[in-house]
Amino acid sequence: MHLSPDQIIFWQYGFLKLNATIVFTWLLMLVLVVGSRLVTRHLSTDLQRSRWQNCLEIVVLAILKQIEEVGLSNARQFVGFLGTLFLFIALANFCTIFPGYEPPTGSLSTTAALALCVFVAAPLAGIEYQGLRGYLKSYLEPTFIMLPFNIISEISRTLALAVRLFGNIMSGSMIVAILLTITPFLFPIVMSLLGLLTGMVQAYIFSILAAVYLAAAMQSNPHEPPKKMAS
Amino acid sequence: MDSTTIIAMVSIITAGITTCLGVLGPALGEGRAVAAALTSLAQQPDASATITRTLFVGLAMIESTAIYSFVVSMILIFANPFWNHFIDLAAGK
Numbered sequence: 001m002h003l004s005p006d007q008i009i010f011w012q013y014g015f016l017k018l019n020a021t022i023v024f025t026w027l028l029m030l031v032l033v034v035g036s037r038l039v040t041r042h043l044s045t046d047l048q049r050s051r052w053q054n055c056l057e058i059v060v061l062a063i064l065k066q067i068e069e070v071g072l073s074n075a076r077q078f079v080g081f082l083g084t085l086f087l088f089i090a091l092a093n094f095c096t097i098f099p100g101y102e103p104p105t106g107s108l109s110t111t112a113a114l115a116l117c118v119f120v121a122a123p124l125a126g127i128e129y130q131g132l133r134g135y136l137k138s139y140l141e142p143t144f145i146m147l148p149f150n151i152i153s154e155i156s157r158t159l160a161l162a163v164r165l166f167g168n169i170m171s172g173s174m175i176v177a178i179l180l181t182i183t184p185f186l187f188p189i190v191m192s193l194l195g196l197l198t199g200m201v202q203a204y205i206f207s208i209l210a211a212v213y214l215a216a217a218m219q220s221n222p223h224e225p226p227k228k229m230a231s
Numbered sequence: 232m233d234s235t236t237i238i239a240m241v242s243i244i245t246a247g248i249t250t251c252l253g254v255l256g257p258a259l260g261e262g263r264a265v266a267a268a269l270t271s272l273a274q275q276p277d278a279s280a281t282i283t284r285t286l287f288v289g290l291a292m293i294e295s296t297a298i299y300s301f302v303v304s305m306i307l308i309f310a311n312p313f314w315n316h317f318i319d320l321a322a323g324k
Contacts, residue, residue, distance in 0.1 A: 069281070069284065160292075163295070163299060163302060167299070167302045168298060171301055171305075201287065201291075202291075204287065205287060205288060205291040208284070208288055209291070
């Protein structure tokens with residue numbers, strides 16, 4: 001039994017290792033990129049449109065609506081980032097229905113990379129909307145004593161984002177592996193169905209939390225008047 | 232008892248305690264959260280979308296503490312650094 005798909009190594013040359021995480025991430029990226037490229041090749045605006053375009057429009061609009069409901073002011077700017085996060089994690093967790101597939105989200109390196117993207121994106125959005133000064137000032141809220149705690153919260157929530165996704169997916173595949181040795185007939189199927197459900201919920205939660213963090217970074221200081229009036 | 236046995240015993244016992252306490256707290260917390268969400272859903276069915284979304288995000292936050300304990304106990308059992316160190320010593324590497 002292995003803890004993460006990092007330990008399955010397909011190909012090795014010196015210190016270059018091609019483990020299951022990388023291979024399946026590449027496969028998922030290929031599916032997503034080629035799929036969306038195929039669908040968006042012949043886009044039409046009239047009533048005659050392909051089924052795939054309809055399907056993709058439903059997905060994109062649903063993501064857009066969810067982002068808007070979180071309170072992100074201009075959702076269209078972030079639908080690329082947050083939608084990609086959601087679609088990648090959802091597909092990665094959904095593909096566990098295929099035998100022989102190891103979800104790359106069950107490896108801490110993948111989830112840490114995804115969380116790092118959020119960790120970088122939140123300050124960038126904050127700086128873009130409040131200016132560098134305004135964003136740095138938000139670390140001094142409510143008083144300057146809170147500065148270290150604000151920094152700690154920034155780091156710890158990134159860690160939480162990574163470990164939550166990793167733990168959920170890893171526990172799902174591990175429980176199935178343990179159950180296969182104990183009751184190999186029916187029970188693993190039920191647990192893998194439950195794993196599919198938690199996978200979808202975790203994809204939703206990851207992107208919603210990323211949206212919440214972005215919204216929190218963009219939000220200007222509630223105790224002060226807006227930037228234009230202050231300066 | 233040699234040190235390997237002691238480390239193995241302590242690791243397993245600690246993993247059990249970690250899972251036990253780490254499941255207890257989040258379970259109580261999630262119960263309270265769901266109960267509160269159900270009450271507010273019954274009072275304001277119109278706000279169901281907002282309440283459900285906030286509930287899910289909150290549940291994920293609470294659940295992450297349980298996941299931490301799970302990860303810690305997994306590390307204790309399957310990837311224990313002290314255990315690996317003594318196994319390497321015993322193997323004479």
